[in-house]
Amino acid sequence: MIDLNDLKYENGLVQAIAQDAETKEVLMCAYMNKEALQKTIETGYAHYWSRSRQKLWKKGESSNHLQKVLEMRIDCDMDAILMLIVQEGGACHTGYRSCFYRTIEGEVVGDKVFEPDEVY
Secondary structure, rough: OOHHOOOOOOOEEEEEEEEOOOOOEEEEEEEOOHHHHHHHHHHHHHHEEOOOOOOEEEEOOOOOOEEEEEEEEEEEOOOOOEEEEEEOOOOOOOOEEEOEEOOOOOOOOOOOOOOHHEEE
């Protein structure tokens, strides 16, 4: 296993990308610190570091839209993580399956799978 101390953290964080293991759709991008990485490895469920709340969080802890991690990959520069996951429900807190649900022009191209007011 790669030594987590060898990753290139910026301000203690490394970028983490969640990708659907089956469809390869990119669902979200967030950040992990070493503790979030360790929790993810230990539990098999994605944990992240919330920069806005300044705390560790398990994806789906309040919405129950968990991310089961099947595989983790490290990029060649060791400064980003790709997780192949099984997503329960939506990945985006706005209710969409993916956080990448709109084009640069603002056109909504993704699927809304839940209503945030009913979940949070």
